[in-house]
Amino acid sequence: MGTLVTLDLPKDSPVADLPWVITIGALGDEEDWEPVVCGPYERPHALALARAVVADEDLLAVVEPLLPLVDAAAIRNEIELARTATDGEPAEEEAPEVYAGPVPTAADVRAAFGRIAAKLPASE
Numbered sequence: 001m002g003t004l005v006t007l008d009l010p011k012d013s014p015v016a017d018l019p020w021v022i023t024i025g026a027l028g029d030e031e032d033w034e035p036v037v038c039g040p041y042e043r044p045h046a047l048a049l050a051r052a053v054v055a056d057e058d059l060l061a062v063v064e065p066l067l068p069l070v071d072a073a074a075i076r077n078e079i080e081l082a083r084t085a086t087d088g089e090p091a092e093e094e095a096p097e098v099y100a101g102p103v104p105t106a107a108d109v110r111a112a113f114g115r116i117a118a119k120l121p122a123s124e
Contacts, residue, residue: 001055001058002027002055002057002059002060003061004051005060005062005063006062007064017043017119018043018065019040019041019065019066019068019116019119020041020042020045020046020065021037022039022049022053022062022063023037023061024036024038024060024062042112042115042116043063044104045108048101048102048104070121
């Protein structure tokens with residue numbers, strides 16, 4: 001069985017509505033291959049797909065939000081926020097949340113792609 005890592009979000013977090021990506025890589029040092037990045041997905045789909053992939057294999061799946069930032073200044077601002085958010089203190093470890101639910105079908109994921117695209121910033 002593999003490992004699934006994701007953010008522990010409050011139920012009303014606006015981050016949950018962002019597109020999410022899955023990065024899948026080797027769990028240990030025995031294997032040496034480049035991680036696979038998949039997405040974007042809606043968060044429930046990303047969690048269910050990642051859980052299904054790592055269920056029977058020693059893989060690491062990281063599910064995280066994809067920030068649709070449109071310029072370098074916005075990216076730099078997000079980096080600065082991330083740097084200052086921890087203030088050098090390690091994050092508290094919490095019990096992992098269990099994600100139950102069915103694995104989405106290909107049709108479910110394709111329909112979600114349209115919903116995700118509609119949320120992305122429009123070109124100016």
